[in-house]
Amino acid sequence: WIHVLDGCTPWPDELAARYRASGHWRGETFDRLLRAWARAHPHRTALVHRERRLSYAGLEAAADRVARRLAGLGIAAGDRVVLQLPNIPEFFAVFFALQRLGAVPVLALPLHRRSEIVHLCRLSEAVAYVVPDVHQGFDHRELAAEALKEAPGLRHVLVVGDPGPHTPLDGPGTDVPAGPDDPSDVALLLVSGGTTGLPKLIPRTHDDYAYNVRASAETCRFGPDTVYLAALPVAHNFALGCPGVLGALHAGGTAVLTDEPDPDAAFALMERERVTATALVPPTARIWAAATEWAEADLTALRLLQVGGARLLPEHAQQVRDAFGPVLQQVFGMAEGLLNYTEPDAPQDVVLHTQGRPLSLDDEIRVVDEHDRDVPPGTTGRLLTRGPYTLRGYYRADEHNATAFTADGYYRTGDLVRRTPTGHLVVEGRVKEQINRGGDKVAAAEVEEQLAHHPAVLDTAVVPVPDDLLGERTCAFVVPRPGATAPGRNEAAAFLRERGLAPYKVPDRIETLDALPVTAVGKTDKKALTELARKLAAGG
Numbered sequence: 001w002i003h004v005l006d007g008c009t010p011w012p013d014e015l016a017a018r019y020r021a022s023g024h025w026r027g028e029t030f031d032r033l034l035r036a037w038a039r040a041h042p043h044r045t046a047l048v049h050r051e052r053r054l055s056y057a058g059l060e061a062a063a064d065r066v067a068r069r070l071a072g073l074g075i076a077a078g079d080r081v082v083l084q085l086p087n088i089p090e091f092f093a094v095f096f097a098l099q100r101l102g103a104v105p106v107l108a109l110p111l112h113r114r115s116e117i118v119h120l121c122r123l124s125e126a127v128a129y130v131v132p133d134v135h136q137g138f139d140h141r142e143l144a145a146e147a148l149k150e151a152p153g154l155r156h157v158l159v160v161g162d163p164g165p166h167t168p169l170d171g172p173g174t175d176v177p178a179g180p181d182d183p184s185d186v187a188l189l190l191v192s193g194g195t196t197g198l199p200k201l202i203p204r205t206h207d208d209y210a211y212n213v214r215a216s217a218e219t220c221r222f223g224p225d226t227v228y229l230a231a232l233p234v235a236h237n238f239a240l241g242c243p244g245v246l247g248a249l250h251a252g253g254t255a256v257l258t259d260e261p262d263p264d265a266a267f268a269l270m271e272r273e274r275v276t277a278t279a280l281v282p283p284t285a286r287i288w289a290a291a292t293e294w295a296e297a298d299l300t301a302l303r304l305l306q307v308g309g310a311r312l313l314p315e316h317a318q319q320v321r322d323a324f325g326p327v328l329q330q331v332f333g334m335a336e337g338l339l340n341y342t343e344p345d346a347p348q349d350v351v352l353h354t355q356g357r358p359l360s361l362d363d364e365i366r367v368v369d370e371h372d373r374d375v376p377p378g379t380t381g382r383l384l385t386r387g388p389y390t391l392r393g394y395y396r397a398d399e400h401n402a403t404a405f406t407a408d409g410y411y412r413t414g415d416l417v418r419r420t421p422t423g424h425l426v427v428e429g430r431v432k433e434q435i436n437r438g439g440d441k442v443a444a445a446e447v448e449e450q451l452a453h454h455p456a457v458l459d460t461a462v463v464p465v466p467d468d469l470l471g472e473r474t475c476a477f478v479v480p481r482p483g484a485t486a487p488g489r490n491e492a493a494a495f496l497r498e499r500g501l502a503p504y505k506v507p508d509r510i511e512t513l514d515a516l517p518v519t520a521v522g523k524t525d526k527k528a529l530t531e532l533a534r535k536l537a538a539g540g
């Protein structure tokens, strides 16, 4: 058959056959899934946001309305649409409308700004961009106006709320032609945390992502009584499908959407909705744990507290466990695929000291040295993986794919792990040049490339510095051009924001150097710089 989307790498036939034979890939598509859920239990509550409650039938009707609207604008099967919405029901109305049409959502994060959005629009050749009017003080309509200028393929900006100069998402439409309905098609494109100059896109097929969601929901014991709180952005893999909102819907449960992860607001919502499961990054989990000391909200419905996205130190895991009881689950996941969960009934020691075990029996794991040779069992090495829901190539990135994967299709995660005798993984560090800012991923190369545009900057290198709350923050070393003064932190920050970089990628510290240290082979010595940054930060 013909694939709707080119620029993606399919699984080899024999592996695809194995994943089908094991029952992982069931030929489901997200459009058919929503229809099946709405038929099975139309009146149950699917989504809650503030005072709004949407039943499964209501969600399906909302998706149908948006599908008609998009069809009326000429959006059709195979088209890409950049979706940048916060945690509101419209996110899912648009998501499932695109599934209806066979169009592909590109899931931009709410904090992405002009630099990322223009890049995502261009890379995906998106025909439309869906935004809120104003979110957390930021006017997305202005960003959209710039995207229209800079991304030539973009034809429509659709706005949830006051459209300004653009098109309202609400409005009349036309009949929707039957979509392609092929489970091996790409269902969505996720944004990678990134290691290179510009963010990469991760194609996820219906088969692979439906499995990701279903298997996660089973492992996490989601059921019809699950009430999942999405406090992380639903555009991110964790809150979307691990098991996330889609997992709650798959299980016939309810998803509660919020953008306010501060404990006062979240705890009140958890009490009101009797939330049973939620997912957090480590810094938020620690803030919540501290808040239980004085908060009076009734959180007794909570059965699962997932923490992932960055390393949770054992002492912090202990604090979370002490505060919430035996509901903690560690999650080591990636938008590229592989998910590791500590089992809900795992011994304390496993929950406190490991980042979980691969979700699927067909997840293949290798732990190797720098020459791709397996290291002895129990020692730390680089994690390689392939499996039924791990990508085989980034979207339209042949050159990058040549090094990001082994010849036999293993994805090089860039993470350093150790495997325990029970098969659980412990994340010990990373080899990729990425800073993990409390779960927000910053590609050093992307920030370096942007800083290099500053007229006073000759050379630059971005490295992590330890931080008590976030785990890491970013430090940029800058070498000024001869005769120029290197920009200070505020000037650099203003410059990078002006260039449209997402705020969490703006360096937390700037240090000036006469020259960057180099290794024996003449490359920037990031190890030395990381050490220097650590010392400078410790010194004040």
Ligand code: J2J
Pocket: 192, 193, 236, 237, 238, 239, 242, 307, 308, 309, 310, 311, 312, 330, 331, 332, 333, 334, 335, 336, 339, 355, 413, 415, 427, 430, 436, 439, 441
């Ligand atoms: C250490 N590092 C971790 C952990 C992710 C669930 C949970 C997280 C993500 C995610 C996700 C870690 N300890 N527990 O998509 O579905 C770092 C690793 C990894 C990278 C992936 C999900 N959990 N990490 O964080 O695509 O370095 O996905 O390779 O944003 O985060 O980042 P991302």
